[in-house]
Amino acid sequence: MIVIGGGLAGLAAGVALADAGWRVRLFEQRPFLGGRATSYVLPDGEHVDNCQHVTLGCCTNLEDFYRRVGASDKIRFFDRLLFLDPQGRRGEMKAGALPAPFHFAGSFASFAPLMLPDKLSIARAMLNIIRHAGSSPDLCEGDGLSMLEWLRRRGQTKRAINRFWRVVLVSALDEELGRTDARFGVDVFWKAFLSNSTGYRVGVPVVPLSSLYHGCKEEIERRGGEVVLRSPVRGLKLESGQLAGVRFDENREESADAYIFAIPHTALAELLPESLKRSDPSLAHLDKIKTSPITGVHFWFDRPVLDEPFVTLLDTTTQWIFNKTALYGGSGGDPKRATDSSEGTQYLQLVISASYDLLQKSREEIIDLCLAEVCHALPKARDAQLLKATVIKEAAATFSPEPGVDRWRPGQSTAIPGLFLAGDWTQTGWPATMEGAVRSGYLAAEALLRSSGAPKTFLRRDLAPDGFIQMWLGGKPASQRREF
Numbered sequence: 294m295i296v297i298g299g300g301l302a303g304l305a306a307g308v309a310l311a312d313a314g315w316r317v318r319l320f321e322q323r324p325f326l327g328g329r330a331t332s333y334v335l336p337d338g339e340h341v342d343n344c345q346h347v348t349l350g351c352c353t354n355l356e357d358f359y360r361r362v363g364a365s366d367k368i369r370f371f372d373r374l375l376f377l378d379p380q381g382r383r384g385e386m387k388a389g390a391l392p393a394p395f396h397f398a399g400s401f402a403s404f405a406p407l408m409l410p411d412k413l414s415i416a417r418a419m420l421n422i423i424r425h426a427g428s429s430p431d432l433c434e435g436d437g438l439s440m441l442e443w444l445r446r447r448g449q450t451k452r453a454i455n456r457f458w459r460v461v462l463v464s465a466l467d468e469e470l471g472r473t474d475a476r477f478g479v480d481v482f483w484k485a486f487l488s489n490s491t492g493y494r495v496g497v498p499v500v501p502l503s504s505l506y507h508g509c510k511e512e513i514e515r516r517g518g519e520v521v522l523r524s525p526v527r528g529l530k531l532e533s534g535q536l537a538g539v540r541f542d543e544n545r546e547e548s549a550d551a552y553i554f555a556i557p558h559t560a561l562a563e564l565l566p567e568s569l570k571r572s573d574p575s576l577a578h579l580d581k582i583k584t585s586p587i588t589g590v591h592f593w594f595d596r597p598v599l600d601e602p603f604v605t606l607l608d609t610t611t612q613w614i615f616n617k618t619a620l621y622g623g624s625g626g627d628p629k630r631a632t633d634s635s636e637g638t639q640y641l642q643l644v645i646s647a648s649y650d651l652l653q654k655s656r657e658e659i660i661d662l663c664l665a666e667v668c669h670a671l672p673k674a675r676d677a678q679l680l681k682a683t684v685i686k687e688a689a690a691t692f693s694p695e696p697g698v699d700r701w702r703p704g705q706s707t708a709i710p711g712l713f714l715a716g717d718w719t720q721t722g723w724p725a726t727m728e729g730a731v732r733s734g735y736l737a738a739e740a741l742l743r744s745s746g747a748p749k750t751f752l753r754r755d756l757a758p759d760g761f762i763q764m765w766l767g768g769k770p771a772s773q774r775r776e777f
């Protein structure tokens with residue numbers, strides 16, 4: 294069988310099928326694996342991630358994938374989130390001794406950037422999510438309800454929206470609240486913050502992203518398969534209207550009994566012939582799935598300016614600051630410097646999701662804006678010298694989770710024999726995340742095996758509810774429980 298695309302979706306499908314005994318041939322157009330969740334070397338020799346990527350404790354399939362490819366020990370989990378506002382107030386989120394859903398009660402009560410009316414309004418909305426076990430009747434309204442409207446209906450204060458809901462959800466979903474389907478927003482809080490006490494833990498790679506995928510090639514090759522880089526698929530070969538192969542440069546063709554296309558929806562829309570789009574109506578609307586941007590800003594300072602592994606800024610353009618030097622154990626991502634932190638420099642990476650306002654700004658404008666915010670938030674940066682800076686704008690970083698987007702997302706099976714789909718944009722129930730991509734790969738592998746008459750399950754269940762939520766859901770009839 295052939296997999297096209299070596300991002301997380303294609304890798305997850307390929308590794309799962311190899312595990313099921315299939316000979317997998319994976320073709321990737323670029324010279325490295327990992328797709329959007331990868332890292333590369335800049336012309337000046339610096340190894341940078343294509344933006345910081347974080348996972349959460351509730352991402353059970355990504356965790357399973359890392360385990361399969363031997364990368365679990367390259368992810369470090371943190372259970373404390375630190376927030377800084379421009380007035381210098383600090384807020385901390387950390388699970389306390391109380392069982393879910395009250396595990397944040399202590400840190401929420403003392404969270405300085407929010408006032409009492411904000412906290413009361415948030416608590417009311419949280420109770421609403423809990424009462425409906427992560428779902429509520431208005432989430433199924435018409436063409437989808439925006440998160441902003443969902444919050445307004447629940448009387449959220451302006452500060453609660455800007456300093457709490459927006460902060461968490463714009464980072465998690467890469468879209469503004471007014472353009473986000475409330476179903477995704479509510480799900481983030483239910484799965485990561487309310488239904489259990491560990492789903493919120495933030496996992497950050499301690500190596501450059503591309504180092505996470507070394508084990509994938511080995512897994513696929515162990516079963517006689519191959520991973521071929523620098524091999525863009527240029528077209529599909531049809532015979533009697535059926536998919537009979539894929540075309541590469543120089544008229545090279547490859548054929549197999551099944552194909553998983555694990556490329557972005559925009560690339561697939563261009564590759565698919567009109568006749569195939571007509572054979573399966575779910576393939577005819579890929580252009581309706583919009584995209585949203587993320588901007589990463591990389592700063593190298595001549596001295597340490599941040600003591601924490603990462604912080605979240607409130608009321609600023611900059612949303613997260615990651616201390617890459619600390620996360621890499623002092624190596625700044627360069628394996629040669631892994632044991633040598635004596636240079637004393639510090640590499641920070643800033644993330645700005647849904648960065649529509651930055652798309653038109655020049656690199657210099659973005660650096661000036663973010664540097665001023667860093668100096669305001671981190672006093673040590675004011676005396677430090679910025680040695681160099683890089684801006685990476687991803688205009689189409691993820692698909693936009695706008696209200697009703699799910700109706701345009703095709704499943705992993707298609708009406709075309711032998712053609713399967715994977716990618717964070719296919720029907721996974723999840724937004725555009727690494728977890729969503731791995732889920733799609735596992736689902737595509739399951740669909741392929743089902744069609745071959747030898748079904749196998751790869752998809753992992755969601756994190757089990759714990760604390761009072763477990764007791765409460767355990768007492769409900771099965772028809773009223775949500776799938777976990």
Ligand SMILES: Cc1cc2nc3c(=O)[nH]c(=O)nc-3n(C[C@H](O)[C@H](O)[C@H](O)COP(=O)(O)OP(=O)(O)OC[C@H]3O[C@@H](n4cnc5c(N)ncnc54)[C@H](O)[C@@H]3O)c2cc1C
Binds near residue numbers: 300344348
């Ligand atoms: C800047 C940024 C920050 C992000 N931050 C996070 C985060 O913190 N946490 C999180 O969970 N998610 C994050 N994401 C989202 C996450 O990266 C994606 O959801 C996930 O990586 C998508 O995987 P995929 O395999 O579906 O697609 P992709 O990663 O896009 O993989 C598709 C692959 O197909 C290849 N390809 C395309 N066309 C062809 C062709 N014709 N022939 C052969 N190969 C082809 C591409 O080169 C690519 O390798 C972020 C994304 C970006 C861009």
